[in-house]
Structures are given as structure tokens and as C-alpha cells.
């Protein structure tokens with residue numbers, strides 16, 4: 001490598017077990033396929049077919065609540081509980097697990113128990129939550145595989161809240177643990193974990209003006225800084241500017257999918273409980289868990305100041321108590337916020353915070369009975385007073401405690417469940433009785449549709465293939481456009497619901513709206529014709545059947561008879577069941593499977609391709625066979641010939657693999673395309689033979705993808721290619737079928 005390897009922070013060079021200078025250090029820009037291999041059966045001690053739903057059904061939830069309740073108020077000497085109650089600590093644990101969620105790519109969130117792994121286990125903002133997790137270990141151990149860490153983290157917070165008098169809206173279990181860090185999450189480009197003092201500009205495109213920068217925050221990030229879940233409690237970059245803090249809060253909470261009212265409800269509701277910890281400057285605190293010595297056994301932030309815990313605890317470096325009743329649900333936080341005069345002061349360690357200097361000392365010390373403190377707040381708390389919109393909402397909440405309670409209940413429920421996907425995945429006795437909420441992407445009941453017999457299915461496929469305006473290319477792209485919106489990160493999208501026929505998806509450029517309308521019109525025609533025979537078939541099923549029929553016909557044209565597996569039972573969502581603004585996030589920037597879009601200044605086209613494949617849970621071979629197969633089927637979004645490396649488009653052949661590897665010496669960049677388009681010139685005739693995109697040529701260039709491409713280009717590969725393509729296609733079509741028993745992740 002021209003620049004030499006990057007050893008990062010580790011100067012020790014192991015000579016065993018994968019030590020030494022690795023390829024990723026020599027060639028740090030090489031396309032990384034690790035995300036396509038994560039969470040494989042090999043990483044999971046239960047293997048791939050673990051049925052968490054079945055395991056969880058053995059949990060006695062009432063007993064679990066009793067166990068958490070007992071733990072909550074049994075202070076442990078090794079980490080004494082403030083006010084004799086771990087409730088607020090568990091709420092922070094739940095919030096920091098869930099609060100990493102961001103709507104743009106659906107990643108983060110509480111759904112996979114990711115706080116057990118780096119970087120989250122060691123983020124500055126998660127300081128001392130290693131203790132909260134360790135406190136819960138006896139409960140996790142007791143319930144074993146029947147209760148995931150992911151569920152326990154958030155359920156502990158939820159139960160704590162109920163125990164402190166807050167009527168929660170409901171709770172759904174069903175978060176299955178993963179066993180490694182999610183490598184697919186882009187946490188930012190900073191080299192420092194928690195850049196302070198004005199250096200925090202990387203994700204703001206260099207902007208240092210925090211009164212104007214909020215909307216500059218790089219997509220898809222959901223926090224103002226590496227190492228934080230959301231915003232700096234001291235104000236932007238540590239500057240105690242309450243109004244500027246509000247701008248950061250609005251942007252980051254907005255990216256979690258929360259509006260202004262939900263945001264105020266969450267902060268004011270959360271800070272009704274507990275306190276912050278900043279007994280000193282932090283100079284006595286040791287390394288975070290991931291850098292801590294072996295003997296600390298996964299715990300970090302060892303504090304040698306005083307006792308190192310209780311009143312000597314250092315967590316955020318801020319020392320604030322929000323309420324007279326920090327272990328009881330009450331409107332104390334908002335009362336204090338709107339009725340006291342706050343002055344900027346310093347915490348014992350020197351961090352900026354606010355104190356009501358002229359108020360009575362009536363807020364209890366967490367450990368010394370009879371000792372009281374004056375009301376205190378964070379800069380980010382005062383944002384709820386000093387931003388005019390937040391101020392109005394805060395006043396409304398203060399004047400109507402029941403309304404505040406209701407809104408906080410709903411926002412807390414959304415926070416904890418936002419990344420769980422369809423409500424068929426929610427388990428346990430505490431599910432709300434009310435109808436699903438709009439952010440849960442509700443679907444109508446399947447009972448309104450006929451059960452399709454095998455004869456119905458083949459009759460429909462024949463009708464589709466015979467319908468005017470429909471062809472292999474547009475049927476395949478429509479089915480792909482419908483199903484491939486799925487993302488495993490928050491389990492949204494997918495073919496069920498036929499939301500491709502609704503806004504905003506019907507207008508996604510990747511779906512080629514004009515061509516899509518032709519297909520939808522024709523399929524709706526078949527739907528009504530079918531209805532006249534007394535049977536109701538969903539448009540969602542018809543879209544998938546259309547793709548399947550096209551593939552079967554393309555295989556036949558190539559001399560292969562096959563049937564694409566089909567799982568009937570999809571339903572059609574209504575427009576008013578579709579959250580247009582957050583579905584907009586499902587629009588791809590680039591979709592190399594359809595040769596749509598291109599890279600950005602930060603990410604290359606092929607990186608978007610791998611990212612999409614990761615969200616579709618595809619392995620490297622599945623990614624490869626799908627791209628090659630879709631090209632054979634002439635399935636570019638715009639019908640163009642880019643990457644259609646076959647002289648017989650529309651036939652399910654392995655031509656793309658053969659021709660890609662066969663014309664290796666002749667590819668050149670097409671001028672003016674910013675290295676997005678390439679052409680191969682026939683050396684004999686001098687004529688352009690093929691054109692291709694980065695999403696094509698990466699398969700000949702990247703060593704691992706090339707190795708797989710070679711398999712499918714082999715002279716013996718035709719049948720393996722069709723079998724693998726059909727399996728990968730059917731997998732994508734069914735990714736969201738959590739309503740089907742036996743589907744991975746369905747309960």
C-alpha cells in the first residue's frame with residue numbers, strides 16, 4: 001500500500017490467530033464483504049434455526065416482573081443504587097439501547113441486543129451501563145435462552161417505569177439476540193471516539209457553526225458525534241447554548257422518527273427519573289470495557305476516586321438531580337424547568353450545567369438521608385424551555401399531566417418497538433389492545449382474500465404472461481422493486497402490502513414510475529377479472545406471481561423447466577395505513593441489482609450494492625447469482641442495456657458471468673461518466689460490444705466476488721446457476737413473511 005498499513009491504536013503485533021498486518025490494513029479501500037457474512041449460523045451458539053418465539057413461550061412474564069422488581073430495589077454493595085432504586089438506571093439502559101435507531105437505514109435500536117458488543121458497549125455515552133447489564137445477569141441466567149438480552153434490556157426499563165408509577169402503553173417481547181457486533185452500521189467517519197472542543201465537524205461537512213449546522217448532519221447518522229447516542233448534554237460541542245441545543249435535539253430525534261411532541265415527551269418523561277453522575281473530573285476513570293484489562297471481566301470505567309461508586313460516581317461528568325421525587329412518576333421535571341430561574345454553573349468536575357441558585361434545597365441526595373440539593377438541569381433540558389416550539393409543548397404537558405402521561409406512554413412504546421417490524425412479531429401478555437399505530441406499518445387482515453390452490457396459481461401465471469403490456473423485464477423489475485424494499489435492520493418494507501402501488505414507493509425513480517403504472521394497471525385488470533370468478537387475490541401476491549411467471553418463462557426459453565416457489569397470503573395495504581414520510585427512507589440511493597443510481601462522494605456504487613445486499617440478508621454467493629440472473633432477465637430499472645451481457649436477454653442463462661469474465665482485456669471507462677460507466681470494445685471489429693456499470697464490473701474485479709462469478713461461469717454451472725438464482729429470488733420475495741410459520745424470525 002502506498003501509505004503503509006494502518007495499525008490503529010494497537011501497536012502490539014500478534015504472530016498467531018489472525019495476527020500480523022492484514023489485507024484490510026494494506027488495502028483499506030477494498031470493498032468489504034464482511035457485512036454479508038455476519039450473524040451466520042457459525043456465530044450463533046443456537047445455530048440458524050433457533051425459534052426464539054417457542055423458547056420465549058416458556059417464560060412466566062409475571063414472575064419475570066417480580067424478579068426485576070426485587071432486583072430494582074435491592075442495592076448491591078459493588079454498585080450501590082441511587083435512592084435505593086435501580087429503576088432510573090434501567091430506564092437509561094433501555095433508552096440507550098433503543099435510541100441508536102435511525103429511520104434512514106433502519107439500523108441501530110434495541111432489536112438485537114447490540115449494546116453487549118463494541119463499539120456500543122464502550123461508547124462514552126454508555127458509560128457505566130456495563131454495570132446495569134451486569135446487574136441483570138442473574139435474571140438473564142435464570143431464564144437462559146428463553147429470554148434474550150435484547151428483550152431484557154428494554155423490559156427492565158419498562159418494568160422499572162411501571163414500578164415507579166408510570167402506566168406504560170404496553171410491551172412486546174420478540175427481540176432475538178445476535179452474537180457479534182453489527183458491522184453494517186456506519187457510525188461516522190471520525191477517528192476520535194468523542195471529538196469535543198470544536199473538532200466535532202466531520203459529520204457536519206466541516207461546519208463549526210452549531211447554530212446553523214443541524215441539517216448538515218451526514219446521512220444516515222442519528223447523533224451529533226461519534227460516541228453519543230443523540231446530543232451533547234452540555235450543549236453543542238460542550239457550549240451551553242440552550243437554543244442551539246434544541247436544533248441538535250430536533251434533528252437527531254427527528255432522525256429517530258420522533259416529532260417535536262414525542263421528543264419533548266421523551267426527554268421530560270425520561271428525566272422525571274433519576275440523576276446524572278459527575279462527582280469529579282473523570283481523571284480517575286480507567287479504560288472503557290473494550291480496552292479494560294482481562295481481570296475486569298468485561299467491566300470498564302473503573303473509578304479510583306473515593307469509593308468509585310455511589311456519591312463518588314463519574315458517568316457523564318454532570319451532577320444533576322431533576323426532581324424532588326426521582327423514583328416516582330410525577331410532573332416535577334417540567335415544573336422545575338418552567339418555574340425556576342437557572343444560572344450557568346459547573347459540575348464538581350467542571351462541566352457546564354444549570355442550577356436554580358435562589359430555590360430551596362429540596363431535592364434528595366441519593367445516599368445521605370436528610371441531605372438536600374437545589375434544582376439542577378442540563379443545557380439540553382433547558383432547550384425544552386428556550387426553543388419556542390418545545391416551550392409551548394412543555395407548557396401544555398405541565399398544565400395537563402394526564403395528556404403528558406399519555407403522550408410519553410405512546411412515545412416510549414414507539415421508541416422501544418420501532419425496529420421490531422410487523423406486530424405479528426410481538427410476543428407476550430402485555431400487548432396493547434388498541435389497533436396498530438401508523439409507524440407499525442399496519443396491514444389488513446388476510447381473511448378478506450381467497451386461499452389460492454395450485455390450479456389458481458398456475459392459471460393466474462398464464463394470464464399474466466398473456467396480458468398485453470407485460471413482459472419479462474417489467475414483471476421482474478416490478479416484483480424486485482416491491483420485495484427488495486425490505487430491510488432486516490428494522491424489518492420494514494417488502495412485498496406484502498403491495499405498497500409499491502402506493503405513495504411514496506409508486507413514485508420512486510428506481511421503480512421507473514411510468515413503466516410501473518403499466519404493470520400495475522395490467523395486474524389490477526387481472527385482479528378484477530379474477531374477482532368476477534368469486535375469488536379475491538391480492539395485488540401483492542400478483543406482483544410476486546408476475547415475477548415468478550416471468551422467471552419460469554425465461555427459464556423455459558433457455559430450455560429449463562422449473563417452478564419458482566411461491567408463498568401465497570399477501571394482502572394489500574391502504575394509503576392511509578402507510579406512513580409516507582418514513583417510507584420515503586426506503587427509496588434506494590442506488591440499487592445495483594437493477595443498475596439504478598450511482599455512488600456519492602463518500603460511498604461507491606458497489607458499496608451501496610453490498611449495503612443493500614446486507615439489508616436483504618444476502619450472502620456473497622446470493623448477491624452474485626442475483627445480479628447475474630437479473631441481468632440475464634433484462635431487469636434494469638430503465639430497460640437500458642447497461643450490464644446486459646448477453647445476446648439473448650430475457651432467457652435465464654449464465655451468459656452474464658461468462659461474458660463478464662470473457663471480455664476482461666477490453667473494458668475501458670466511458671469518458672465523462674465519473675467512472676460509473678464502462679464499455680468493452682471488440683478488438684477485431686473495434687465496435688462497442690458491451691456497456692456496464694460499477695455494479696457489474698465489481699464482480700470481475702473484486703477477488704472474492706470474482707471467485708464466485710467464476711463458479712457460475714463454469715461450463716458445468718448452468719443448472720447450479722438456475723437453482724441458486726431461483727432460491728435467492730424466492731428468498732427475497734419472502735423476506736417480510738413473518739406472518740408465515742417457519743419463516744426465520746416469525747413467531
Ligand code: HEM
Nearest residue numbers: 088089091092095233266267270274275276277315316380
Ligand atoms: C440520565 C442526557 C434523553 C432517561 C442522563 C444523563 C445524561 C442524560 C447526561 C446522566 C448520565 C449519568 O451521568 O449518569 C440526556 C440527553 C437527552 C436525554 C442529552 C436528550 C436530549 C433521555 C430520554 C430518556 C432519558 C429520551 C428516556 C425516555 C434518562 C434517565 C436517566 C438519564 C432515566 C437517569 C439515569 C440514572 O439515574 O442513573 N441523561 N438524556 N434521557 N436519562 Fe437522559
